[in-house]
Amino acid sequence: MWPSVALLAFVTAQRLAELVLARRNTRALLDSGAKEVAPEHYRYMVALHSCWIAGLWLLAIGRPIDPVWLAVFVVLQAGRLWVIGTLKGRWTTRIIMLPGAPLVSSGPYRFMTHPNYAVVAGEIAVLPLAFGMPVYAAIFSALNAAVLYVRIKAENEALRTAMFLK
Numbered sequence: 001m002w003p004s005v006a007l008l009a010f011v012t013a014q015r016l017a018e019l020v021l022a023r024r025n026t027r028a029l030l031d032s033g034a035k036e037v038a039p040e041h042y043r044y045m046v047a048l049h050s051c052w053i054a055g056l057w058l059l060a061i062g063r064p065i066d067p068v069w070l071a072v073f074v075v076l077q078a079g080r081l082w083v084i085g086t087l088k089g090r091w092t093t094r095i096i097m098l099p100g101a102p103l104v105s106s107g108p109y110r111f112m113t114h115p116n117y118a119v120v121a122g123e124i125a126v127l128p129l130a131f132g133m134p135v136y137a138a139i140f141s142a143l144n145a146a147v148l149y150v151r152i153k154a155e156n157e158a159l160r161t162a163m164f165l166k
Contacts, residue, residue: 001062004131007070008057011127014077015053021084022093029090034098038154042094045147052124052140060131069130076126079119082108091116095155103159114155117148 030036084091086107090098108115124144128137 003065004061004063007065007127007130008053008060012053012057015049018084019093022091025089026092026094026096029092029096029098032098034096037095037097037158038151039094041147041150041154045093045151048140048143048147052144055136055140056127056131059133059136060128063131063133066130066132069126073123073126073130076119076122079108079115079122083116083119095151095158097158114152117152120144121148 026036086109087104090096090101090104112118121141121144125137125141128134128140
């Protein structure tokens with residue numbers, strides 16, 4: 001039972017630490033004149049992620065962990081760190097636009113527009129698969145896709161507007 005508890009404890013601690021970092025970065029960005037864009041969907045994103053991790057705590061405890069899916073999850077964690085490290089103080093869980101700041105085009109942003117969302121989508125599917133829960137992975141992946149559809153649309157519009165106003 002301890003491997004599943006350890007993995008879930010790691011993911012939970014990671015998410016909580018990221019929320020602390022995101023809050024700190026958001027506060028600093030707003031203090032620098034940045035503006036939040038499209039905050040109305042944020043509560044749904046938080047609810048989705050909270051239900052995802054809470055459900056894993058309820059359903060995955062004691063399940064064996066598939067080493068292949070665990071390895072994929074570890075690779076996704078490297079991707080997560082790469083995104084956060086690239087964005088530095090601009091990384092946040094909200095859509096925050098800093099006027100005059102150049103679009104980030106280094107790190108994983110050289111290869112795709114929204115690497116953080118790709119990592120998150122992978123994690124939402126892969127962690128349940130590591131616990132042998134394909135239906136859970138499919139349900140939360142579909143819900144996440146719906147939230148990301150709204151979020152990416154809002155973020156892309158904000159980026160287009162920022163580039164137009166330059």
